Amino acid sequence: MSYRELYCTRNTGFLNSETPYEKAEFIVLGVPLDMTTSYMPGARFGPDSIRRASLNIESFDYETGVDVRKIKLTDIGDIDVDYSSLELTLDKITKVVSEILRDSKKPLILGGEHTLTLSVCRAIKPKMMICFDAHLDLREEYAGAVISHASFMRKVVEERVAEKILFIGTRAVSQEEVKFIKNTREHSFITAKEVYKSEPSSIIKFIGDTVSTYPEVYISIDMDVLEPFLTPAVGNPEPGGLTYNFVSDVIENLDTTIIGADVTEVTPLYNIDLTSIYAAKLLFKVVSYTSGFKPRKRK
Numbered sequence: 001m002s003y004r005e006l007y008c009t010r011n012t013g014f015l016n017s018e019t020p021y022e023k024a025e026f027i028v029l030g031v032p033l034d035m036t037t038s039y040m041p042g043a044r045f046g047p048d049s050i051r052r053a054s055l056n057i058e059s060f061d062y063e064t065g066v067d068v069r070k071i072k073l074t075d076i077g078d079i080d081v082d083y084s085s086l087e088l089t090l091d092k093i094t095k096v097v098s099e100i101l102r103d104s105k106k107p108l109i110l111g112g113e114h115t116l117t118l119s120v121c122r123a124i125k126p127k128m129m130i131c132f133d134a135h136l137d138l139r140e141e142y143a144g145a146v147i148s149h150a151s152f153m154r155k156v157v158e159e160r161v162a163e164k165i166l167f168i169g170t171r172a173v174s175q176e177e178v179k180f181i182k183n184t185r186e187h188s189f190i191t192a193k194e195v196y197k198s199e200p201s202s203i204i205k206f207i208g209d210t211v212s213t214y215p216e217v218y219i220s221i222d223m224d225v226l227e228p229f230l231t232p233a234v235g236n237p238e239p240g241g242l243t244y245n246f247v248s249d250v251i252e253n254l255d256t257t258i259i260g261a262d263v264t265e266v267t268p269l270y271n272i273d274l275t276s277i278y279a280a281k282l283l284f285k286v287v288s289y290t291s292g293f294k295p296r297k298r299k
């Protein structure tokens with residue numbers, strides 16, 4: 001028996017795709033993790049909300065000409081979260097994602113609190129990771145927990161399961177986190193204010209050039225990276241965020257292989273499905289830019 005059969009249950013799927021697992025290029029996995037949430041709870045309802053959104057927005061991507069409904073994609077359901085043990089739950093995620101990679105497929109993760117990215121990195125060990133997030137999540141511990149939504153990136157760095165991380169949209173940090181990241185040579189951040197003050201095309205080109213020196217990239221999207229009037233239903237809303245078009249354009253201009261992605265921190269109770277629509281749409285962008293589409297030459 002495979003881990004996906006052991007640990008996952010299936011319901012209405014992302015895009016309701018009927019592609020069998022064996023034939024799929026992308027594997028959608030729900031992770032309804034909601035254990036260390038400290039402010040707005042409800043991330044456990046994120047995966048189904050994003051699935052529902054995926055069924056109710058346009059599947060044709062005008063910019064790429066890709067209809068994501070025609071992409072070979074399958075949804076294997078949700079990880080069974082073990083609410084008595086975060087480590088056990090993270091281990092289940094690592095095992096299922098490892099299996100997806102072993103089968104030469106690309107994982108698309110529907111969160112769930114952002115902590116799940118630690119377990120995904122333990123499986124993927126990306127050489128390059130882009131992390132769209134208002135926060136750095138690099139605290140040594142948070143509210144007594146060494147692994148939590150505010151500290152899991154510290155573990156990613158300390159365990160060296162991601163070689164280089166570029167944070168984009170940063171705006172809510174502690175002094176400790178800034179000091180820590182500046183002491184690493186590998187990891188860096190671009191603040192939301194820097195994006196706001198720059199010419200969008202120049203900063204998008206800068207990100208594209210940075211990433212293109214790596215053969216592949218993993219994309220982690222905490223939905224709080226966007227301005228909270230766009231996506232208020234997140235665990236920790238933070239003013240001064242990015243726009244949807246900016247994030248979409250960054251994804252469009254990544255001249256390298258996207259090996260997988262996650263969207264996290266959607267807490268739909270506060271906003272019905274609107275935040276989930278942004279999450280689904282950004283995943284559509286990842287899928288359509290990954291699947292055979294050649295980006296236009298950047299000017």
Ligand SMILES: [Mn+2]
Pocket residue numbers: 114133134135222224225236
């Ligand atoms: Mn965040």
